[in-house]
Amino acid sequence: MKIAVVGAGITGMGAAYALSEDHDVHLFERDSRFGGHANTVEAHFGDVTIPVDTGFIVYNYRNYPNLTGLFDHLGVPTKWSDMSFGLSVAGGRMEYACDGLNEIFAQRSNIFRPRFLRGLREIMRFNRTAATQLDDGRLAGLSMGDYLRAEGYSDWFRDCFILPMGGAIWSTPTAQMLDFPAESFVAFFRNHDLMTGLDPSQRWRTVEGGSREYVSRLMAKLGPRAHAGAEVVSVTRTGGKPHLRFADGSEAVFDQVLLACHGPQAHRLLADASDAERNVLACFRTSQNRAVLHSDEMLMPVRRKVWSSWNFLSPLNPAEDQRPAPVTYWMNRLQTIDRRYPLFVSLNPTRTIDPAKVHVEFDYAHPVFDGAAFAAQREMPALQGVGGVWYAGAWLGYGFHEDGLRAGLRVAASLGARPEWARDLPAPERSYMAEAAE
Numbered sequence: 001m002k003i004a005v006v007g008a009g010i011t012g013m014g015a016a017y018a019l020s021e022d023h024d025v026h027l028f029e030r031d032s033r034f035g036g037h038a039n040t041v042e043a044h045f046g047d048v049t050i051p052v053d054t055g056f057i058v059y060n061y062r063n064y065p066n067l068t069g070l071f072d073h074l075g076v077p078t079k080w081s082d083m084s085f086g087l088s089v090a091g092g093r094m095e096y097a098c099d100g101l102n103e104i105f106a107q108r109s110n111i112f113r114p115r116f117l118r119g120l121r122e123i124m125r126f127n128r129t130a131a132t133q134l135d136d137g138r139l140a141g142l143s144m145g146d147y148l149r150a151e152g153y154s155d156w157f158r159d160c161f162i163l164p165m166g167g168a169i170w171s172t173p174t175a176q177m178l179d180f181p182a183e184s185f186v187a188f189f190r191n192h193d194l195m196t197g198l199d200p201s202q203r204w205r206t207v208e209g210g211s212r213e214y215v216s217r218l219m220a221k222l223g224p225r226a227h228a229g230a231e232v233v234s235v236t237r238t239g240g241k242p243h244l245r246f247a248d249g250s251e252a253v254f255d256q257v258l259l260a261c262h263g264p265q266a267h268r269l270l271a272d273a274s275d276a277e278r279n280v281l282a283c284f285r286t287s288q289n290r291a292v293l294h295s296d297e298m299l300m301p302v303r304r305k306v307w308s309s310w311n312f313l314s315p316l317n318p319a320e321d322q323r324p325a326p327v328t329y330w331m332n333r334l335q336t337i338d339r340r341y342p343l344f345v346s347l348n349p350t351r352t353i354d355p356a357k358v359h360v361e362f363d364y365a366h367p368v369f370d371g372a373a374f375a376a377q378r379e380m381p382a383l384q385g386v387g388g389v390w391y392a393g394a395w396l397g398y399g400f401h402e403d404g405l406r407a408g409l410r411v412a413a414s415l416g417a418r419p420e421w422a423r424d425l426p427a428p429e430r431s432y433m434a435e436a437a438e
Contacts, residue, residue, distance in 0.1 A: 002024045004026050004244055004257045004258070006257065006261055007029065008027055009036025009394075010408070011392045011393050012029070012258070012260030017222060019412050026254075028227050028230040029226070034218075037401075038053075038056045040053050041359070041360050043293060052331050052337070052343055053210050055364055057081075057334055058334060059206075059402070063202070066405050069421040076217060077208035077209060078208055079208050080205055080206075081203075082204075085165065085308050086098070088302060089316065090314070095303050095306045096306065097305065103305055103308075122161075127196065142182040145178035159318045169188075170366070173321060184369070206335050241254065242254050242256070244257065256385075257390065258411050263281055263284025263395045267281035274386075276382070280380065280383060286365040286366060287365070287368050289348055289363070290348055290363055291347050291363070292360075293331075295344065297344075299344055310329060310330075313326045323350070324348035326346070327346070327347045329345040330344060377396055390415075392407035392408045392410065406424070413427070
């Protein structure tokens with residue numbers, strides 16, 4: 001079959017590669033580069049050039065089985081990373097990190113703060129009880145705000161742990177994390193080993209030389225069938241086949257089309273959407289997040305002992321803050337970069353960064369996860385393959401690299417692909433190949 005894949009992030013690249021062995025696959029990307037959030041840039045310090053990731057940074061073996069299989073298959077070099085979380089409130093008024101007791105009490109006055117000590121006990125309580133509540137069905141239908149109130153958790157636990165952690169993980173305004181479904185929140189924390197205290201069993205890895213190493217290998221496999229700077233502006237279904245129209249006015253007809261882009265983009269591209277398609281796709285939203293690669297230490301916690309891989313720079317009232325989540329990633333620690341060359345990626349910085357220390361900046365779109373989005377995910381299988389149009393992206397999971405790859409592989413499996421490197425091949429949405437043979 002002749003198949004078009006629209007969007008060259010991990011979803012589109014992975015699906016196109018999986019399908020390319022048996023089909024005539026063409027990958028279209030509107031930008032001048034492939035990779036989406038897999039975006040490695042070079043930071044220059046005199047004669048020293050350092051590759052740094054600014055979007056996708058880390059993965060682990062357990063929660064990213066298909067990505068691990070793809071990396072092994074492509075021979076992508078990887079190395080251990082170092083994951084940790086730190087919080088700085090209101091310019092250093094209150095700070096702690098989760099590395100160990102010395103880092104938890106890096107601000108020694110916290111030892112004498114009853115609210116802080118109670119909050120630590122509540123973290124242990126949450127880690128001990130939330131997963132059981134999930135398994136017992138007691139979180140069904142609850143938002144995180146509902147759950148925290150019902151369980152009697154303190155404002156400190158909410159404002160200095162749950163909301164900053166959630167905001168950092170999902171690049172979401174902390175106030176909006178209160179609407180996040182409690183079931184999904186706790187399930188993610190458990191599955192990603194975030195409820196095991198100071199000694200998590202799951203270790204993280206990063207790509208040696210940056211994620212461009214895997215992107216370049218995939219693009220070499222696809223060759224001339226990957227088209228950068230090729231913007232698709234609409235998809236219509238005529239005569240049982242999808243028709244693509246491009247920004248330059250050209251058109252092309254395919255047997256199948258995979259829209260491997262964000263949900264709102266898929267919604268805009270589908271020119272002849274049915275009421276059902278419009279209603280479901282309208283539930284998916286994205287938020288824009290500014291990412292700045294820089295060398296300004298003022299965007300880190302005040303106390304160096306608190307410096308962590310992920311640093312959430314919180315306002316005084318996170319439960320009311322509707323601004324995009326402000327997080328600084330310490331790239332020297334995440335990607336084991338020589339600390340003589342300080343490198344940070346700040347997402348949605350609220351402090352002014354010294355312009356002389358800025359290397360580059362980008363805008364990234366991240367999926368917004370709320371009750372409507374998770375409910376719409378359950379409706380998506382009924383839309384898959386209608387008129388030859390399929391949908392995939394990290395927005396159909398939890399928003400991470402493995403979610404995007406898995407969604408793409410699910411569509412590829414529906415079209416008959418069974419790549420050997422996929423270690424957890426998802427079941428197809430429906431078997432197009434079986435239906436076509438009938």
